Amino acid sequence: MTATIEKKRAPFPIAFYRSAVGKKWVMALTGIGLILFVVAHMVGNWKIFFPDVDGIPEIDLYAEALRSLLFPLVPEHIVLWILRTGLIAIFLLHIHAAYSLTLMNRRARTERYEGPRTYVAANYASRTMRWSGTIFGFFVLFHLADLTWGAQPAAPATWEHGEVYANFIATFSRAPVTLFYVISMGLLGIHLYHGAWSMFQSLGLNHPRFNAWRKGFAVSLAVFVFVGNAIMPLAVLFGFVA
Amino acid sequence: MSLALDSKVPAGPIADKWENHKFNVRLVNPANKRKFRIIIVGSGLAGASAASTLGELGYEVDLFTFHDTPRRAHSIAAQGGINAAKNYHNDGDSVYRLFYDTVKGGDFRSREANVHRLAEVSLNIIDQATAQGVPFAREYGGLLDNRSFGGAQVSRTFYARGATGQQLLLGAYSALMRQVETGKVKLHTRSEMLDIVTKDGRAVGVVVRDLVDGTVSSHSAHAVVLATGGYSNVFYLSTNAMASNVTAAWRAHRRGAAFANPCFTQIHPTCIPASDEFQSKLTLMSESLRNDGRIWVPKNPDETRTAGQIPQEDRDYYLERIYPAFGNLVPRDVASRASKRMVDSGRGVGPLKNGVYLDFASAIDRDGRPAIEDRYSNLFEMYNRITDEDPYSEPMRIYPAPHYTMGGLWVDYNLMTTVPGLYAIGEANFSDHGANRLGASALMQGLADGYFVLPYTIGDYLADYLNTDPVPADDPAFTEVERDVSDRVNGYLSANGTRSVDWFHKELGKIMLDQCGMSRSEPGLQKALSDIPALHEEFRSDIRVLGSGESLNQSLERAQRVDDFFELAQAMCVDALDREESCGGHFREEHQTDEGEALRDDENHSYVSAWEWTGDAGAPELNKESLEFEYVHLTTRSYK
Amino acid sequence: MxxxxxxxxxxxxxxxxxxxxxxxxxxxxxxxxxxxxxxxxxxxxxxxxxxxxxxxxxxxxxxxxxxxxxxxxxxxxxxxxxxxxxxxxxxxxxxxxxxxxxxxxxxxxxxDLIVDRSAFDRIIEGGGYISVDTGSAPDANLTPIPKMVADTAFDAAACIGCGACVAACPNGAANLFTAAKISHLNLLPQGQAERWSRTENMVEIMEEYFGSCTNHGECEKACPKSISIDFIAMMNSDYVKAKFKNRRLVAQS
Missing domain, CATH: 3.10.20.30 (Beta-grasp domain)
Known part of the structure; x- marks a missing residue:
C-alpha cells in the first residue's frame, strides 16, 4: 500500500487532477463557473428589452460599462480581460477534463456490446453530453465570430464594433441564424439538464433531505437558460424587438 | 480397527482444557514462522479466516479456491446468524449454556471438549467480526441486537439482516485480501485441488488443476489445511451451491484420512419446496423466520380452500401442538421430520402437496408490517422472486431440504486428520455438531476453527519441522499423483458415452434422497448399496464429457466431483446401516418411539464412526472413537 | 413456453x-x-x-x-x-x-459468457478492509453505533461483487462497486483510522482498470442489491477530503 502511495506522489493539484474523480471535480467546479457565466450573460442581455437611455440602447451602455469595469481604479479593459481569461481557462479545463475522461472511458470498454443495449436510468441527455458539449463549443465559436469579432460571414454585413443593439438586430433578422441559436440553446439546456444534476454527485453533495431537489434544480435551470436565451433571437425575428 | 484414534483431548476440567492446551502446545517463534509454508484449500469462513490469521502470524500461505474470487465461497449464503454466548441480553446465557445446548442439540454424538472450546471462542468471534466492520444488526441505542434460534431458549444469535454469512465472509475475505496485499498469502483462484500428496505418511502438498487452461501442477508445503465445506450435493437437490463438492475431503480420505460419521447429514426444515423436475437446487429460507412464522397444515388432507380461507379451527399448528415448550423453535431435525410426517400423511400444501405453511399473519398483527419488514424483508423478497407469491399476504410454503453435513474428515482436538500434517476445518471436519447442528452454529464453527483454533494448534505439528524444507514439488511423490490426476481427467474425456454428468448426478441424488435422506431403513440402504455401484459403473463407461482438458470445461469439473460423490454415497449408506439407532439427523425407521420420535442407543452407539479407506468404496473399515459425556448427561432430547 | x-x-x-x-x-x-x-x-x-x-x-x-x-x-x-x-x-x-x-x-x-473479474480483488486489496489482527479486537459492544449508521453501512456492504455495475455503465466504470466498499467501511467508527488512505488507494487502483463515472445512474438500476449511487457521491466527497486532509491531525476532527 505504501509503495503505491509513494509512486504516485505528485504536487497536490496535479495528483488530484490525474485521477478521474479529481477530473470530475474539475468538471463540476468549472461547470458551476460556466453556469454562472451563462446566467449572468443571459440576464445582462435581457437589456435589449429595455428602452433607450438618452437615445442610446441600454445594452450598449451595459457593454461599455463592462469594458470600463472598475475604471478609473484600473485601466479600461483590464478587469474585463481578467474575467475573460478566467472564463477561457475554465472553459478549456472543462473541455480538457471531458476529453481525457472520454479517452479513459473508451479504453475501459474496448469491446463494445454486440447486441442491443437497453438503458434504464441513462437518458438521452446523459449519453450525449460529449456531443451536446462539442456542438455547443462550435456554437460558441460562431457566436464570438458573429457578435464579438464581427467576422464574416458569421457576422451580419452591417456589423460595427460597440453597436451591440444594432448588431443584435441585424444578426437575428436572419432566420437561419436565429434557428441555429435556438437549436444551440436547446442543446445547452439538454447539457445542463444532466450536468447540473451530475455536478452534485461529482462534488459529493449528497443529503437525503435535499437529494430530491437536485433533479428539480437541474430541470429548472435547463428550462430557465433555454427559455431565457431563446426568447431574445426569437423576439428579434418575430419583430417584437426592432 | 487399524487406526489409533487419539483425540488428544487435554486432561483437566472442561472449562480449563483449552486454556491449558494453548499453554502446553509447542509454539513457533515469530522469526521462524516465515520459514513455514502452509497450503489452505477453500476460501470460505474457515479457509479465509485461517489464511488471514496465519498470514498475520507470519506464515507463508498459499490459498487455493476453484472460484474466481475467494468471496464466492458458499459460506456467503448463510442467512440467519451466528451464535455467541455474550449474554448481552441478560437472559441467562453463558459459555456453559451454549456448550450444553450444542451437545444436546447434537444429540450427544459430539466431543464435549471440542464443543466447549467452540463456545468459549464464540465470544472472540463477535468481537473480531465487529472490529472488521461486519455490520451486525443494532438496536436504537447502538448496541448489538440478538435474536433467538431453533434449539435454544435464550437470544444469542447475532445477525446482519438475512445475510449474516455474506457479511461475515466478506469480513474474513477483507482480512484475507489484506494479507494478499502484504504478500503473506498467495491467492490461487480458479484452481481446484484434485489430490493430496503424502510422503512417509505425512501430507506434503497438493495437486491442483487450473480450471482456465487445464494445467495440472504440484504445490508443496509443511502442512495442508482443507477448508472445503460439506457434501450435501451428494443429494443433487440441496441448498448448497452448485459447485460445492466432496472431492478434496474424499481424495484426502483415499490417501489415508479417516472419514467420520458420513451419515450425519442435516435436512433444513425451511426451504422452498421443489416446483418441478428441472429444479437445479433448493433455496433455503432462514430458520430465523420460525421466530415469527407459525407452521401449520390443514387438518383435512382433502382441503381445497386457499390458506387464507381456512379458519383457525381447521388448521393444525403441529409444532406448537406437539412441542409446546419450544413450539416453532424446535431443532432442525425435529422440525424437519415433523414436516415430513405431515406431508406423508397427505396434508401437504401447494400445487404438488409437498410443503407446509409458514404463516406470518399473527406476527404482522402483533408487531405490525414495518417490524416484520425490518427483520425479514430481503428473505420475503427472495421468496417472492422465486415463487411469485407475496408472503405478507399469504403464508410461505416450505419443506425440508439437505443443507449441511455434520460428518466429515475425522480430526483430533488439534483439528488434524489421521494423516499427520493434514488438517480439516469448518464443515469439512466432523467435530463439533454431533448428529445435528443447531442453527447459527455453522458460521460460529467455521470462524472458530479458522481464527482461533487452527492458528494455535498447527504450531504444535510444525515445530518438529523447523529448518526443514518442504518436499520439493518435483519429488516422485508429486509426479506420481500428478499422473493419477491427469489420467483421471483424461478418463472422463475419453469415455465417449451417451449421458451427461448431470443426468448421473440426478440419478444418484434420487437414490440418496429416497434411501439415505430424512429417514433410512435397512432394506432401503441395502438397495442403495447395490444400486449405487451399478450406477457408478455405468457412469464410468457411459459418461459424455465434450470439449478438451486444456481449456475451461465445466462438464469436466463436474464429472470429477460427481465421480467422488458416488464413492462417498456408499460410505454414507454403510455408515447409516452400521448406526443401528436414530439420532439427530440420522433417523432409522427401525429405531423410533411409538410417537415417531428418534430413539437413540447410547449403550451401543455412543461413538464416532471413523471410516478408513480400503480400496473398495462399499466396504470401508470401521474405527470407533468412543464418546464420554462427563458434563452433559445423556438424556433423551425432549423439546416438549 | x-x-x-x-x-x-x-x-x-x-x-x-x-x-x-x-x-x-x-x-x-x-x-x-x-x-x-x-x-x-x-x-x-x-x-x-x-x-x-x-x-x-x-x-x-x-x-x-x-x-x-x-x-x-x-x-x-x-x-x-x-x-x-x-x-x-x-x-x-x-x-x-x-x-x-x-x-x-x-x-x-x-x-463464452464467463469473464475474469479479478480486478475487483485488486481494488479490495488496496484498502477494502479494516486492519485488525485476529485476537486484537475489543469487546463488540464497546463502541455503540447508531442503528441508522449500521443500517446504511449494511446497505453498502450488501454488494455481491457480481460486476453488473461495470457491465451496465456506458463508461465501463466500477465506481458503484468501489464506493460501496469504501462507504461501508468509512461509515463505521472502526473504519476511521484508515479512512483517507483507503479512499485514496482504492479509487486510484479502480481507475487503473475501469472507466470514469459520468453519473448516468445505470449501475444502480443494474445492481441486484439496488445499491444507491448516493454512495458514489460519498466516495467523491471523501476522495477530495483524502487529498486535502492533514493526516497528522485527523484524530482531532
Whole structure:
C-alpha cells in the first residue's frame, strides 16, 4: 500500500487532477463557473428589452460599462480581460477534463456490446453530453465570430464594433441564424439538464433531505437558460424587438 | 480397527482444557514462522479466516479456491446468524449454556471438549467480526441486537439482516485480501485441488488443476489445511451451491484420512419446496423466520380452500401442538421430520402437496408490517422472486431440504486428520455438531476453527519441522499423483458415452434422497448399496464429457466431483446401516418411539464412526472413537 | 413456453466470438433463467455440441458468481435481481433473448459468457478492509453505533461483487462497486483510522482498470442489491477530503 502511495506522489493539484474523480471535480467546479457565466450573460442581455437611455440602447451602455469595469481604479479593459481569461481557462479545463475522461472511458470498454443495449436510468441527455458539449463549443465559436469579432460571414454585413443593439438586430433578422441559436440553446439546456444534476454527485453533495431537489434544480435551470436565451433571437425575428 | 484414534483431548476440567492446551502446545517463534509454508484449500469462513490469521502470524500461505474470487465461497449464503454466548441480553446465557445446548442439540454424538472450546471462542468471534466492520444488526441505542434460534431458549444469535454469512465472509475475505496485499498469502483462484500428496505418511502438498487452461501442477508445503465445506450435493437437490463438492475431503480420505460419521447429514426444515423436475437446487429460507412464522397444515388432507380461507379451527399448528415448550423453535431435525410426517400423511400444501405453511399473519398483527419488514424483508423478497407469491399476504410454503453435513474428515482436538500434517476445518471436519447442528452454529464453527483454533494448534505439528524444507514439488511423490490426476481427467474425456454428468448426478441424488435422506431403513440402504455401484459403473463407461482438458470445461469439473460423490454415497449408506439407532439427523425407521420420535442407543452407539479407506468404496473399515459425556448427561432430547 | 436464444459463443480470449441461435422448447414459467440454460446445455451435450460456459454457483442471488447481459441489460429485465433469481415467467412465450457476457476492458473474457473479474480483488486489496489482527479486537459492544449508521453501512456492504455495475455503465466504470466498499467501511467508527488512505488507494487502483463515472445512474438500476449511487457521491466527497486532509491531525476532527 505504501509503495503505491509513494509512486504516485505528485504536487497536490496535479495528483488530484490525474485521477478521474479529481477530473470530475474539475468538471463540476468549472461547470458551476460556466453556469454562472451563462446566467449572468443571459440576464445582462435581457437589456435589449429595455428602452433607450438618452437615445442610446441600454445594452450598449451595459457593454461599455463592462469594458470600463472598475475604471478609473484600473485601466479600461483590464478587469474585463481578467474575467475573460478566467472564463477561457475554465472553459478549456472543462473541455480538457471531458476529453481525457472520454479517452479513459473508451479504453475501459474496448469491446463494445454486440447486441442491443437497453438503458434504464441513462437518458438521452446523459449519453450525449460529449456531443451536446462539442456542438455547443462550435456554437460558441460562431457566436464570438458573429457578435464579438464581427467576422464574416458569421457576422451580419452591417456589423460595427460597440453597436451591440444594432448588431443584435441585424444578426437575428436572419432566420437561419436565429434557428441555429435556438437549436444551440436547446442543446445547452439538454447539457445542463444532466450536468447540473451530475455536478452534485461529482462534488459529493449528497443529503437525503435535499437529494430530491437536485433533479428539480437541474430541470429548472435547463428550462430557465433555454427559455431565457431563446426568447431574445426569437423576439428579434418575430419583430417584437426592432 | 487399524487406526489409533487419539483425540488428544487435554486432561483437566472442561472449562480449563483449552486454556491449558494453548499453554502446553509447542509454539513457533515469530522469526521462524516465515520459514513455514502452509497450503489452505477453500476460501470460505474457515479457509479465509485461517489464511488471514496465519498470514498475520507470519506464515507463508498459499490459498487455493476453484472460484474466481475467494468471496464466492458458499459460506456467503448463510442467512440467519451466528451464535455467541455474550449474554448481552441478560437472559441467562453463558459459555456453559451454549456448550450444553450444542451437545444436546447434537444429540450427544459430539466431543464435549471440542464443543466447549467452540463456545468459549464464540465470544472472540463477535468481537473480531465487529472490529472488521461486519455490520451486525443494532438496536436504537447502538448496541448489538440478538435474536433467538431453533434449539435454544435464550437470544444469542447475532445477525446482519438475512445475510449474516455474506457479511461475515466478506469480513474474513477483507482480512484475507489484506494479507494478499502484504504478500503473506498467495491467492490461487480458479484452481481446484484434485489430490493430496503424502510422503512417509505425512501430507506434503497438493495437486491442483487450473480450471482456465487445464494445467495440472504440484504445490508443496509443511502442512495442508482443507477448508472445503460439506457434501450435501451428494443429494443433487440441496441448498448448497452448485459447485460445492466432496472431492478434496474424499481424495484426502483415499490417501489415508479417516472419514467420520458420513451419515450425519442435516435436512433444513425451511426451504422452498421443489416446483418441478428441472429444479437445479433448493433455496433455503432462514430458520430465523420460525421466530415469527407459525407452521401449520390443514387438518383435512382433502382441503381445497386457499390458506387464507381456512379458519383457525381447521388448521393444525403441529409444532406448537406437539412441542409446546419450544413450539416453532424446535431443532432442525425435529422440525424437519415433523414436516415430513405431515406431508406423508397427505396434508401437504401447494400445487404438488409437498410443503407446509409458514404463516406470518399473527406476527404482522402483533408487531405490525414495518417490524416484520425490518427483520425479514430481503428473505420475503427472495421468496417472492422465486415463487411469485407475496408472503405478507399469504403464508410461505416450505419443506425440508439437505443443507449441511455434520460428518466429515475425522480430526483430533488439534483439528488434524489421521494423516499427520493434514488438517480439516469448518464443515469439512466432523467435530463439533454431533448428529445435528443447531442453527447459527455453522458460521460460529467455521470462524472458530479458522481464527482461533487452527492458528494455535498447527504450531504444535510444525515445530518438529523447523529448518526443514518442504518436499520439493518435483519429488516422485508429486509426479506420481500428478499422473493419477491427469489420467483421471483424461478418463472422463475419453469415455465417449451417451449421458451427461448431470443426468448421473440426478440419478444418484434420487437414490440418496429416497434411501439415505430424512429417514433410512435397512432394506432401503441395502438397495442403495447395490444400486449405487451399478450406477457408478455405468457412469464410468457411459459418461459424455465434450470439449478438451486444456481449456475451461465445466462438464469436466463436474464429472470429477460427481465421480467422488458416488464413492462417498456408499460410505454414507454403510455408515447409516452400521448406526443401528436414530439420532439427530440420522433417523432409522427401525429405531423410533411409538410417537415417531428418534430413539437413540447410547449403550451401543455412543461413538464416532471413523471410516478408513480400503480400496473398495462399499466396504470401508470401521474405527470407533468412543464418546464420554462427563458434563452433559445423556438424556433423551425432549423439546416438549 | 418456448424461447429463442442468441448466445455469445467464444472459445477463449483470443478466439473470434459470435452469436449462435438456439431454440429452447417446453420450458416452464417456474424455471429460473439459469435452469433454462441448464436444459439447453443438456440438449447440446446430447447433440454432441459443447455446452455453453457460464458462471454460477449459489443460485440464491448472494454469491455474485452469475451474471450475463440479457437483452442489453445486466441480469435481465427484473430490477434488483441477479441472473440466477430471474425466472422465465418474466418473459413472453416465444420471446427472443440476446445473451452476452459482461464487456469491459477490466473484465477480460475467459470463455463464452464467463469473464475474469479479478480486478475487483485488486481494488479490495488496496484498502477494502479494516486492519485488525485476529485476537486484537475489543469487546463488540464497546463502541455503540447508531442503528441508522449500521443500517446504511449494511446497505453498502450488501454488494455481491457480481460486476453488473461495470457491465451496465456506458463508461465501463466500477465506481458503484468501489464506493460501496469504501462507504461501508468509512461509515463505521472502526473504519476511521484508515479512512483517507483507503479512499485514496482504492479509487486510484479502480481507475487503473475501469472507466470514469459520468453519473448516468445505470449501475444502480443494474445492481441486484439496488445499491444507491448516493454512495458514489460519498466516495467523491471523501476522495477530495483524502487529498486535502492533514493526516497528522485527523484524530482531532
Amino acid at each position: 418456448k424461447v429463442n436464444l442468441q448466445v455469445w459463443r467464444q472459445e477463449g480470449p483470443e478466439a473470434a466470438g459470435a452469436f449462435k441461435t438456439y431454440e429452447v422448447d417446453k420450458i416452464s414459467e417456474e424455471m429460473s433463467f439459469l435452469e433454462m440454460l441448464d436444459i439447453l446445455n443438456e440438449q447440446l451435450v446430447n447433440k454432441g455440441e459443447e455446452p455453453i460456459a457460464f458462471d454460477h454457483d449459489c443460485r440464491e442471488g448472494i454469491c455474485g458468481t452469475c451474471g450475463v447481459m440479457i437483452n442489453g441489460q445486466p441480469h435481465g429485465p427484473q430490477l434488483g435481481t441477479a441472473t440466477c433469481q430471474l425466472h422465465m415467467r418474466k418473459f413472453d412465450d416465444g420471446a427472443t433473448l440476446v445473451v452476452e457476457p459482461w464487456r469491459a476492458t477490466g473484465f477480460p473474457l475467459v470463455r
